[in-house]
Amino acid sequence: MKRSSERILTTHTGSLPRPDDLADMLFAKESGELGDRAAFDARVRSAVAEVVRKQAELGVDIVNDGEMGKIGYSTYVKDRLSGFGDEAAKRASLSAADMAEFPEFTQRAFLGRKVPPMKRPSCNAPIAYRNRDELARDLDNFKAALAGVNASEGFLSAASPGVIAQFLGNTYYPTHEAYIAALADAMKVEYDAIHHAGFLLQVDCPDLAMSRHIQFARSSTAEFRKVAELHVEALNHALRDVPPDRARLHLCWGNYEGPHHHDIALADIIDIVFKARPMAISYEASNPRHEHEFKVFKDLKLPAGRILIPGVIDSTTNFIEHPEVVAMRICNLAGVVGRENVIAGTDCGFATFAGFSRVVTSITWAKFRAMADGAQIASRELWS
Numbered sequence: 001m002k003r004s005s006e007r008i009l010t011t012h013t014g015s016l017p018r019p020d021d022l023a024d025m026l027f028a029k030e031s032g033e034l035g036d037r038a039a040f041d042a043r044v045r046s047a048v049a050e051v052v053r054k055q056a057e058l059g060v061d062i063v064n065d066g067e068m069g070k071i072g073y074s075t076y077v078k079d080r081l082s083g084f085g086d087e088a089a090k091r092a093s094l095s096a097a098d099m100a101e102f103p104e105f106t107q108r109a110f111l112g113r114k115v116p117p118m119k120r121p122s123c124n125a126p127i128a129y130r131n132r133d134e135l136a137r138d139l140d141n142f143k144a145a146l147a148g149v150n151a152s153e154g155f156l157s158a159a160s161p162g163v164i165a166q167f168l169g170n171t172y173y174p175t176h177e178a179y180i181a182a183l184a185d186a187m188k189v190e191y192d193a194i195h196h197a198g199f200l201l202q203v204d205c206p207d208l209a210m211s212r213h214i215q216f217a218r219s220s221t222a223e224f225r226k227v228a229e230l231h232v233e234a235l236n237h238a239l240r241d242v243p244p245d246r247a248r249l250h251l252c253w254g255n256y257e258g259p260h261h262h263d264i265a266l267a268d269i270i271d272i273v274f275k276a277r278p279m280a281i282s283y284e285a286s287n288p289r290h291e292h293e294f295k296v297f298k299d300l301k302l303p304a305g306r307i308l309i310p311g312v313i314d315s316t317t318n319f320i321e322h323p324e325v326v327a328m329r330i331c332n333l334a335g336v337v338g339r340e341n342v343i344a345g346t347d348c349g350f351a352t353f354a355g356f357s358r359v360v361t362s363i364t365w366a367k368f369r370a371m372a373d374g375a376q377i378a379s380r381e382l383w384s
Helices: 020-030 037-057 073-078 103-109 133-146 161-167 176-196 221-238 291-299 325-336 361-382
Strands: 081-086 122-129 152-160 199-203 246-251 280-283 307-313
Touching: 020 037, 081 176, 103 307, 122 176, 133 152, 133 176, 152 161, 152 176, 161 176, 161 221, 176 199, 176 221, 221 291, 246 325, 291 325, 307 325, 325 361
Parallel strands: 152 199, 199 246, 246 280, 280 307
Antiparallel strands: 081 122
16 A cells, blocks of 8 residues: 655545446436346446546546445445345334434425435345356456546545445344344455455445444433444455455444434544554545544554544535645644655545535545645645
8 A cells, every 4th residue: 555655645535426427327227227237237347447547647546436326335245235125124224313303404304305225125135146247347447447648546435334234124034143243244254355356445335434323312421332343343344355454444423414423433432443453544624524534633542553544525515625725634643754655635525425425526526636736735835
């Protein structure tokens, strides 16, 4: 994994806006109405090539495939794992404590928004990795897209056992612990494949923060920490054959504009997060609920060899951050943990679920340019 040894490198969290025609194909596939699979595969491949090239043009150093072939960062696994078929079962609840406290805001937030046809079946049978075709296509598409593109590195995202459990309920395994363990064993196939293909692996772990005010809203902080410990232990088991310096972990409190006043503090979980094997930690650091938390590292020494990837641009609003603001955010953290330990990133993905983003596509790209420009300003300040 490259470090910011000569300048501040830039990256992002994963999902990027899908072209409208591809989003329509993803919706058709999700609904079981996709007529031409070959045309879909070809469009995914061309979209990956387009988005990789776009990232490089905008100054992103560590790029990915934009998750072009996925309906969503967490629920895509239902098409790759066996055991998910209970559409009639009660869905896992995604009700957030902060939104529930302000129902009038919740109503306004979703007014007039078209919700993608995202299926969330529950687990009703033993879990195993059964469909490797889509994974193989992801790897091949990304490899082809990187050819001839000026990028420092490439990464691919995969869902963590904990976030899968948050979005896809369980009616088969007797306990949450057993369900998480089964998911970890199955997802190891995907983690290993991404690593063996030569890409950085990013494991998406919102469950280590977001699930505190959603899935475990009624738990105490101490009780939730035990859950987080369980999830990290299972993740480490699944990552045992992926070197730490070839993996990074994304932590977030939910990629939505909302009150977020029930978010668990970074200080309350960061010690557990650092127990996870991935060398780099990507996390929200630019939104108003978490921007101040670079101060956490004044009291908590960054473990040796670790890299932090703070979000320096927000993924839920159409404000285009000023490059000087981006530089300030970078320098705030670099001044505490060291410039070589910081890579500039985004708070979260810009299209967590296909067709469901508040940020206009053209503004997404403008934000990326602001991030690259801000990283250049910060680099001049930090290496002057």
